[in-house]
Amino acid sequence: MSLNLQEKQNVVAEVSAQVAQSQTIVLAEYRGIKVADITKLRADARNAGVYLHVLKNTLARRAVQGTPFESLAVSMVGPLVYSMSSDAVAAAKVVCDFAKTNNKMVVVAGSMAGSLMSVEQIGVLAATPSRDELIATLMATMNAMTAKFVRTLAAIRDANSAGAEQAVAEIVVAETAAE
Structure with missing residues (x-):
């Protein structure tokens, strides 16, 4: 038509x-x-x-x-x-x-x-990848760094309260190996 x-x-x-x-x-x-x-x-x-x-x-x-x-x-x-x-x-x-x-x-x-x-x-x-996918990837990367920092601080706090500095060294070595 x-x-x-x-x-x-x-x-x-x-x-x-x-x-x-x-x-x-x-x-x-x-x-x-x-x-x-x-x-x-x-x-x-x-x-x-x-x-x-x-x-x-x-x-x-x-x-x-x-x-x-x-x-x-x-x-x-x-x-x-x-x-x-x-x-x-x-x-x-x-x-x-x-x-x-x-x-x-x-x-x-x-x-x-x-x-x-x-x-x-x-x-x-x-x-x-679309714009939304790229933003999601960026946010996940930024969140991972913050979460790792918080876990490290928590490990230091736990180590100080237990009085075991060796535990901090083990956690830092484990975190480094995980990267």
């Missing part, structure tokens, strides 16, 4: 708003994929905060015109699904994870920070 001019303008405006908020756009060909699989992909994208849309390429070209993603216009050929995200990794991760389980999904191109990305670069980006 074709869209009238007003509907096309609305689609371009909606996609342009998403493009303006995005850090990454990934294009993938979806020929031959079953509706149930596309529905699962859309649900995964929604859960990851990724805007996933099947668009006419001419409308997509108009939406990226004048943006840092304008270089993607040359790759907009054939039936494509457009995934966009304000998280630099999420769009690539959702599409690449789906492509691993469904060989009919083919990643075509992507863009990040105004530069065109190859399929290999998109794969590397998808393998990168």
